[in-house]
Amino acid sequence: MQLEGEGMTDIINMADNNEAQQQGSIMVPIDDDKPVSTDGSPDTVDELSMELATIKQSAKRIAIIGSRNLAITHQQMIETLTTALVMQGNIIITSGGSYGTNAAAIRGAMKSNPEKLKVILPQTIGQQPSDVQNQLIGVPNIIEHADRAMMTLADASRVCNREIIDDCNQLICFLSHTSKTLQTAVEYAEETHKVVTIFYLD
Numbered sequence: 001m002q003l004e005g006e007g008m009t010d011i012i013n014m015a016d017n018n019e020a021q022q023q024g025s026i027m028v029p030i031d032d033d034k035p036v037s038t039d040g041s042p043d044t045v046d047e048l049s050m051e052l053a054t055i056k057q058s059a060k061r062i063a064i065i066g067s068r069n070l071a072i073t074h075q076q077m078i079e080t081l082t083t084a085l086v087m088q089g090n091i092i093i094t095s096g097g098s099y100g101t102n103a104a105a106i107r108g109a110m111k112s113n114p115e116k117l118k119v120i121l122p123q124t125i126g127q128q129p130s131d132v133q134n135q136l137i138g139v140p141n142i143i144e145h146a147d148r149a150m151m152t153l154a155d156a157s158r159v160c161n162r163e164i165i166d167d168c169n170q171l172i173c174f175l176s177h178t179s180k181t182l183q184t185a186v187e188y189a190e191e192t193h194k195v196v197t198i199f200y201l202d
Contacts, residue, residue: 064099066174082108
């Protein structure tokens with residue numbers, strides 16, 4: 001599912017009707033380099049069955065990641081969406097952030113049930129800016145990576161996004177068309193057959 005910036009106002013309605021949102025977000029990844037089977041090949045059937053099973057789960061592990069450059073109204077919508085998803089029993093997985101998508105997801109989950117929030121950092125808490133460290137106070141489930149302390153933040157963030165996606169059933173991503181790091185994360189999620197919902201901000 002790909003929504004442009006003006007469609008962001010539908011997020012709250014989607015949170016209130018989670019089942020409809022889940023059905024609308026199914027994507028069956030297809031490798032363009034391989035011929036598309038039309039005879040119900042086992043691989044295609046298995047992929048579809050796996051994604052349908054994910055959608056039908058009453059509680060899922062949902063990754064929410066995205067741009068730091070968001071209008072305050074968009075951040076409020078993400079916060080509301082995350083709160084609703086946690087109230088429905090889902091686990092939210094994101095990374096640290098002093099503002100933007102990740103920060104809004106953390107606020108939303110903490111409002112509903114902190115135990116349902118998992119924050120995976122690209123490096124260590126000590127390497128995060130002070131405002132990020134302050135936001136993480138009280139978060140019970142934080143994963144640090146001292147082994148990435150010598151990596152650049154950009155490289156560590158790319159690895160972190162993959163780790164977040166590996167840990168989820170579904171990815172919700174807020175990004176612009178020019179965001180290469182997040183586009184790469186979305187492509188990885190599709191390759192690993194996650195249910196993917198994309199909100200484009202431009």
